[in-house]
Amino acid sequence: MVERRRTVHDIASRKLRGRKIRSSIYIGFIVSAIVVALIPLGFIVVALLVKGAHVISATFLTATPVQPTLFDQDNIGGIGNAIVGSLVVDGIAALMAVPMGVVIGLYLSERSTRTATILRSVSEIMTGLPSILFGVFSYIYIVTWMRGYSAFAASVALALLMTPVISKAAETALRDVPLSLKEAGLALGARQSTVTLKVILPYAFPGVFTGVLLALARAVGETAPLLFVIGASIIYDWNPAHPSTAMPLMIFNYAGSFYESQQAAAWGVALTLVVIVFALNLAARFVAARMRREQY
Amino acid sequence: MEQNISTGGSTAVLTAPAMRLRQVGVAFAGRTAVRNVTFNVDENKVTSLIGPSGSGKTTLLRSLNRLHDLTKTAVVTGDIYLRDLNVYGGDLPTTLLRSRIGMVFQRPNPFPTMSIYDNVVSGLRFNGIKDRALLDEAAESALISAALWDSVKGRLKAHASTLSGGEQQRLCIARALAVEPEVLLMDEPTSSLDPVSTQRIEELMTELKQRVTIVIVTHNMQQAARVSDNCAFLLMAEDRAGELIEFATTEKIFHNPDDPRTLDYIQGRFG
Numbered sequence: 001m002v003e004r005r006r007t008v009h010d011i012a013s014r015k016l017r018g019r020k021i022r023s024s025i026y027i028g029f030i031v032s033a034i035v036v037a038l039i040p041l042g043f044i045v046v047a048l049l050v051k052g053a054h055v056i057s058a059t060f061l062t063a064t065p066v067q068p069t070l071f072d073q074d075n076i077g078g079i080g081n082a083i084v085g086s087l088v089v090d091g092i093a094a095l096m097a098v099p100m101g102v103v104i105g106l107y108l109s110e111r112s113t114r115t116a117t118i119l120r121s122v123s124e125i126m127t128g129l130p131s132i133l134f135g136v137f138s139y140i141y142i143v144t145w146m147r148g149y150s151a152f153a154a155s156v157a158l159a160l161l162m163t164p165v166i167s168k169a170a171e172t173a174l175r176d177v178p179l180s181l182k183e184a185g186l187a188l189g190a191r192q193s194t195v196t197l198k199v200i201l202p203y204a205f206p207g208v209f210t211g212v213l214l215a216l217a218r219a220v221g222e223t224a225p226l227l228f229v230i231g232a233s234i235i236y237d238w239n240p241a242h243p244s245t246a247m248p249l250m251i252f253n254y255a256g257s258f259y260e261s262q263q264a265a266a267w268g269v270a271l272t273l274v275v276i277v278f279a280l281n282l283a284a285r286f287v288a289a290r291m292r293r294e295q296y
Numbered sequence: 297m298e299q300n301i302s303t304g305g306s307t308a309v310l311t312a313p314a315m316r317l318r319q320v321g322v323a324f325a326g327r328t329a330v331r332n333v334t335f336n337v338d339e340n341k342v343t344s345l346i347g348p349s350g351s352g353k354t355t356l357l358r359s360l361n362r363l364h365d366l367t368k369t370a371v372v373t374g375d376i377y378l379r380d381l382n383v384y385g386g387d388l389p390t391t392l393l394r395s396r397i398g399m400v401f402q403r404p405n406p407f408p409t410m411s412i413y414d415n416v417v418s419g420l421r422f423n424g425i426k427d428r429a430l431l432d433e434a435a436e437s438a439l440i441s442a443a444l445w446d447s448v449k450g451r452l453k454a455h456a457s458t459l460s461g462g463e464q465q466r467l468c469i470a471r472a473l474a475v476e477p478e479v480l481l482m483d484e485p486t487s488s489l490d491p492v493s494t495q496r497i498e499e500l501m502t503e504l505k506q507r508v509t510i511v512i513v514t515h516n517m518q519q520a521a522r523v524s525d526n527c528a529f530l531l532m533a534e535d536r537a538g539e540l541i542e543f544a545t546t547e548k549i550f551h552n553p554d555d556p557r558t559l560d561y562i563q564g565r566f567g
């Protein structure tokens with residue numbers, strides 16, 4: 001035994017040097033990979049700030065757009081209507097996607113039937129589909145059915161995009177709920193549905209909520225699914241049945257504009273959007289960390 | 297009253313068994329884990345289940361409140377009665393059955409998302425009770441019974457996870473008691489606790505048995521000897537299925553058991 005212990009220690013100390021060298025090589029790789037990945041991100045952020053920051057003002061964020069003319073090129077109004085449009089479109093999308101995603105996540109976490117397996121595959125495939133296809137779907141079914149473009153049609157497209165993201169996050173979070181808690185609930189005489197509502201969902205809430213915010217962050221920035229279902233609008237309009245517009249569409253429209261003032265505005269919208277997405281991401285992290293801390 | 301009557305046995309009506317097990321068996325995916333267990337759980341007594349690891353103590357205990365219903369591969373055979381109600385015969389809904397037979401698990405499992413107060417009254421709320429006065433009263437009385445009131449009365453709104461392990465287990469006992477069960481099942485309730493907490497919970501059991509019938513699984517021989525009135529000894533048969541070797545008063549099991557295997561186990565000769 002003592003023999004073996006000595007051998008083990010000898011080998012361990014001889015290998016230590018090699019391990020140290022290898023470890024520093026790996027760390028070098030990782031650091032350079034991170035730097036390479038961060039360089040383009042840095043360029044984007046700098047470009048956004050340089051070209052977009054000066055455009056943003058209170059008027060820019062609240063006014064409605066004005067079509068510039070050759071004689072008054074700099075008067076472009078604001079993007080208030082697009083902010084409202086994004087709020088309406090993304091809000092309604094979330095209203096549809098959150099319950100659907102959570103219910104699907106619940107089903108996937110509780111059952112291991114063939115239906116569950118198929119549903120899981122479908123939902124994974126949906127996560128990978130080009131987002132424009134959701135726009136196509138919404139055009140075929142919603143726009144045709146409602147006989148016109150609308151914020152609601154855009155919401156449907158985005159809800160389809162968000163649902164699989166939320167259901168994935170919900171499934172993962174719900175699977176992490178310890179069996180002992182479910183048993184504790186049932187052993188007190190609770191029905192299964194009560195346990196789900198009062199024990200399982202509250203426990204999984206931080207994970208589900210993070211998933212919702214991440215899905216929202218993705219939806220807020222999407223242009224493709226909206227392109228041919230949302231129509232256009234240059235006024236404040238909270239009615240989801242009316243045509244509308246959204247921030248990413250403003251970027252799309254302004255970026256190709258003839259007027260330099262509108263091209264600059266595209267940068268401004270982009271910067272606003274990045275700030276919103278960044279805030280959503282931060283909030284997701286913050287909420288998750290905070291709630292986890294409270295639970296333990 | 298009832299507790300004044302000695303174990304003489306002439307007063308059959310008053311000391312009617314709280315539960316009866318008749319040829320109870322449990323199998324998982326066709327493999328028998330427990331077979332042919334028959335004994336009575338006497339009212340206001342502590343009944344302990346002892347036996348080596350894998351002899352089916354937990355499995356048997358969980359059959360009493362139908363917790364195996366969650367496991368699709370599990371099949372329970374034989375008959376289990378709560379009073380004169382057939383537990384598996386559809387005489388009462390499972391939720392109602394489980395509010396009459398409470399359970400305390402091996403590891404403390406308070407609901408981490410709830411406060412201490414919410415944990416204690418959770419069983420009542422799950423069963424549809426909303427009356428604030430009633431909940432407050434039940435919470436206080438359950439916490440007093442679980443010897444936890446004095447240390448938590450000032451922080452009922454605090455998260456349950458801020459309690460120590462021993463306090464958490466007593467919280468789980470309070471949570472089970474708040475529903476006012478007739479029978480309390482305890483699966484090695486002190487195995488994750490330190491000696492002081494263990495002693496408190498053992499003392500608690502002796503007090504509690506005046507209002508609730510207790511069935512406890514324990515690995516600790518001294519504990520079984522200290523707290524229980526009756527004792528069931530389980531052992532694996534050739535095919536590793538648990539069988540009831542002997543059921544008797546704790547006194548008898550520990551001093552002159554009928555079966556030599558019981559004596560071997562008590563004296564630590566195997567298991």
Ligand SMILES: Nc1ncnc2c1ncn2[C@@H]1O[C@H](COP(=O)(O)OP(=O)(O)OP(=O)(O)O)[C@@H](O)[C@H]1O
Pocket residue numbers: 324329347348349350351352353354355356367515
């Ligand atoms: N859900 C299950 N599925 C399959 N087999 C199970 C299941 N639960 C228990 N068993 C089997 O039943 C047998 C008895 O297990 P049980 O947990 O009841 O033993 P125990 O006496 O409580 O042991 P311990 O003292 O270690 O807690 C074991 O062989 C175990 O593998």
Ligand SMILES: [Mg+2]
Pocket residue numbers: 353354355513
């Ligand atoms: Mg066990």
